[in-house]
Amino acid sequence: MHIALAPMEGLVDNILRDVLTRVGGIDWCVTEFIRVNDRLLPASSFHKLAPELRQGARTAAGVAMRVQLLGSDPVCLAENAALACELGAPAIDLNFGCPAKTVNKSRGGAVLLKEPELLHAIMAEVRRAVPAGIPVTAKMRLGFETPDGALDCARALVDGGAEQLVVHARTKLQGYKPPAHWEWVARVQDVVRVPVFANGEIWTVEDWQRCREVSGVKDFMLGRGLVSRPDLGLQIAAERDGHAYQPLDWQALMPLLREFWRQAQAKLSPRYAPGRLKQWLAMLTRSYPEAVALFGDVRRTDDCQLISQMLGVAASPNSCVA
Template sequence: MNATKVNTQTGKIILAPMEGVVDATMRHLISRLGGVDLCVTEFIRITGYVLPEKEFLKSAPELATQGRTAAGIPVVIQLLGSEPELLAMNAERAAQMGAPAIDLNFGCPSKTVNKHRGGAVLLDEPDIIHDIVRAVRQAVPANIPVTAKMRLGNLDKSLAIDNALAIQEAGANSLAVHARTKVEGYKPPAHWEWIGRIKERVDLPVVANGEVWNCEDYQRCRELSGCDDVMIGRGLIARPELGLMIKSFQLGQSSEGEAWSKIILLLLEYFDFVEQKLPPKYVHGRIKQWLHMMRPQRGEAEKLFFEVKTINDLNDLRSILEREL
């Protein structure tokens, strides 16, 4: 694509919440690398009571540093549940702890979460979604944004517009839309044009999400959705420097990725963080998980993943990674 055709209008790049993947360590590393303007926590499940501060800090240690990563990137606190009053009370507590914004999860496709009436299954009930957003918006100080993330629907897309309007009418400040239903999961394609339909019907800012793996995907997503801001999950895990690549691309500059050696250094740093936090038997799994998610975008990761796939000894695993430098 020629530089003259590139949309250079500034848009935010948001690191998406990914349960079991984008924890505080991952947010720290990716935001420090650069190119990301905002992060969202993994969902904090709200059931039965108001969480104590220590529970919020487990999921979002950034609350102890004014709601920002070490690189200064704001971290939005995402809540998941189905009880409006309970979600409102927990949102109020998170706000008191310094959350820069509160996000509400109406998109998680997990069978376990949906079985307990959380995430994408609520998209069958726009009235409940409205009540949740309204309760949280009323509980949180006006200067703290309340946002929502939804899919195009649960079983189908028939209520996509209704849900978006319910979120708007309840007072949300913005809406992120993952361009697939729960049933469609994460299978291509993402229906970015559907986000465009939603954007045409609501007045609040809309963020596009789903299936952005490279600069061309990013540009096409913006064109079809009409959105300036884009939320990226798996694409940023597969290529942590994707935010930087996109921003260079927007300016018509070279958008080549980082050298493999720099990514290995990032993996080794991640190794150190995980080793400090988890029992040894779980550490190798997290390293392999990240390498596995890099495979679609990096031939080097494909080769390395199969080399370490059966390695459980942490010293052996570290040695193999260091040989890549």
């Protein structure tokens, strides 16, 4: 069983990848999507969203990181994929699942599921451009409006050269509204010869058990569930192996929260760093009652020094009121 950390634009950046992979239970992670339009991007565009490329394409904990590209031009995507590999990407992932309206309007993400022929062309062109030893994978949803074409899309991607598929078990129109339709993951796995990862609505070990039973697959990608419960991967692995496991409590989580805040202040201006902390804290409230109280305090201020005091850490020299 492999457990992957999902790429979530605007949420799982290099800071959160670093902190979450320190906990353990994650086999690999993926960058936020790098948008490819009509040109070869400069190396700085890759390093901005994937600074791990400068350290062997691994997080500080040693977890491998894949580079995800999003776009609709097969040749341009292929050229950028080749450059990403030159910069050290160990695998290229293609995004056919993003449901954002702005992305779909510019012909990226889930809207391409309306065109399985284009999916095949993109995958085939990228596969030809990427060195043989570097995997090319894809993340898809069940479709744009309905799942009727999901199997055709999956076949198109695999026939084009995809070595793995991650299936977010909802359509674009369903967004992130429960339930996830894991039975469709089983149908996809039935028609392709490569490993399929199930993704969507896995918040707890019990959710994982149901997903495994319904989908029949052995590999999983965790997104919001892992962000809100950082040791979910470890909990799942322990359940799979029949081992006892004591879940990560708030006291053990606090050093990670402080490290996240330290890195957020180092990377972002005082205007934006508090928002990143509030974003993660809001998700932690789902799993930790202590996060509810802390979030209630933090949400009322953008003063970095005051937030540092609330977290019990020394203020950054650059801290100030945003």
